[in-house]
Amino acid sequence: MMTSGGSVNLNVHCGNGMMTVSIFPKLKGLKDDAQNHLQPVILKGTAAELDDGFFDTVCQPLQRASGLLSGMKSFEDSLALMEAERKEVKEQKRVADKKADECKTKYDKLIARADSLEQEEKYDDALQILREARTMADGENIATTDARIEQVKANCQQSSLF
Secondary structure (H helix, E strand, C coil), rough: CCCCCCEEEEEEEEEEEEEEEEEEEEEECCCCCCHHHHCCCCECCCCCHHHHHHHHHHHHHHHHHHHHHHHHHHHHHHHHHHHHHHHHHHHHHHHHHHHHHHHHHHHHHHHHHHHHHHHCCCCHHHHHHHHHHHCCHHHHHHHHHHHCCCCHHHHHHHHCCC
């Protein structure tokens, strides 16, 4: 009748030969305060009247309340899962961005070094540095680096003829 972790609060009030029984379902671990706003099942009658059909009377309302509480719990669990996945994606993006920044920094340093070597007419060394820089290039930098490699190769061939 109740879901796992569920409980039922039962209050009995007696007076003037009549009894009032209120039944309120709860689910432990539910963060949503909405469960406190569910209406309790309230039965009034003599002890004999209540004894006669008590379980038949409370069974259906308790099942419906249990279904609501179970739905709230499932919703909370799915929200927690989505939040964890969102954090994981965010962390993966942060790591990827950091790696991209590191590659960009290394690429820029290698290009600067290749420029310096090229100015010193050390074309073989510049070519080697440019090939290393190409492994860290992204997007448009690949085409730019390839063009620079071809240019330095041409400079290498020209300088080796003399």
